[in-house]
Amino acid sequence: MRNQRRLIPSTSALTAFEAVARSGSFTLAAQELSLTQSAVSRQVRVLEEQLDCALFKRSSRKVELTEAGQLYAVEVQQALQIVRDATLNVVSKGQDQVLNIAILPTFGTRWLMPRISGFVAQYPDITLNFTTRIGKFDFLADGLDIAIYHGVPDWPDVECTLLLNETVVPAVSPEFRKENRVAAPIDLLRLPRLSMHSRPTAWSNWFQAQGIMLDDKSGMSFEHFSTLSQACIAGVGVALMPEFLIEPELARNDLVQIGPSVVNDSAYYVARPVKLPENKAARLFEQWLMTEAARP
Numbered sequence: 001m002r003n004q005r006r007l008i009p010s011t012s013a014l015t016a017f018e019a020v021a022r023s024g025s026f027t028l029a030a031q032e033l034s035l036t037q038s039a040v041s042r043q044v045r046v047l048e049e050q051l052d053c054a055l056f057k058r059s060s061r062k063v064e065l066t067e068a069g070q071l072y073a074v075e076v077q078q079a080l081q082i083v084r085d086a087t088l089n090v091v092s093k094g095q096d097q098v099l100n101i102a103i104l105p106t107f108g109t110r111w112l113m114p115r116i117s118g119f120v121a122q123y124p125d126i127t128l129n130f131t132t133r134i135g136k137f138d139f140l141a142d143g144l145d146i147a148i149y150h151g152v153p154d155w156p157d158v159e160c161t162l163l164l165n166e167t168v169v170p171a172v173s174p175e176f177r178k179e180n181r182v183a184a185p186i187d188l189l190r191l192p193r194l195s196m197h198s199r200p201t202a203w204s205n206w207f208q209a210q211g212i213m214l215d216d217k218s219g220m221s222f223e224h225f226s227t228l229s230q231a232c233i234a235g236v237g238v239a240l241m242p243e244f245l246i247e248p249e250l251a252r253n254d255l256v257q258i259g260p261s262v263v264n265d266s267a268y269y270v271a272r273p274v275k276l277p278e279n280k281a282a283r284l285f286e287q288w289l290m291t292e293a294a295r296p
Helices: 002-006 011-023 024-034 036-050 069-095 105-112 116-122 173-181 185-190 201-211 225-233 247-252 280-294
Strands: 056-058 063-065 096-102 127-134 146-151 158-172 194-197 221-222 238-242 262-273
Touching: 002 247, 011 024, 011 036, 011 069, 024 036, 096 105, 105 127, 105 146, 105 225, 116 127, 116 280, 127 247, 127 280, 146 158, 146 280, 158 173, 158 280, 173 185, 185 201, 194 201, 194 225, 201 238, 201 262, 221 225, 225 238, 262 280
Parallel strands: 096 127, 096 146, 194 221, 194 238
Antiparallel strands: 056 063, 146 262, 158 238, 158 262
């Protein structure tokens, strides 16, 4: 019995050893584990005594693993990860999971909601809570786990995975087209242009793709896509809008395309904070989103 107990060290000792082995420092390991340096050193010493084997070469300048310590560190790291995964699985299955999601208003209405029943059917134990966010925010302060974000992947401490590229098209109402002759992209320079706050360079990029330099950046700007599309339908001007978001309007002939489509410099991303603990529900939701985005 005593030999068996010797072969099963405490998780506290193993965790302390793994942290020191990974960081190469008792001080850094202590900071990571929220312990004192002496407490971490004591845990490692107890482990070495239990194993009757030196795991570290100690000097005044640095801490190095012995050959036995190197081999043991690899196995302990794998064992601790197995325990973490097993614990996560038990916790996940033992209670309903709640996933707090930030979505873009129009993207959520036009793209996500028509598909969300598929996720609910596949994962009935995950409760979804949706909130609207435009732009970047603090995941921790807002209590959010995952987001669908539009922009470029330059969000500090947030992992952004490309979900969908955005193809934009210039569109107008049928009446506006009748009243304003457009024979070539350059003709759009003389028309009133509508844009969104979140896409300040969209028109410049579109004209550049046509080989035209745009110096005049004047025109109406809108915060919400719904307001922009209604202004366009009312004949206020020509709007540069994501093609997949105005498919219903194009199909009903409420809007008509009057120029080439261009892939925008911004896109839709699945955004997850890197400093929060791993969230199994968020990972499943991201995988489902990527599968949906890949469908023809």
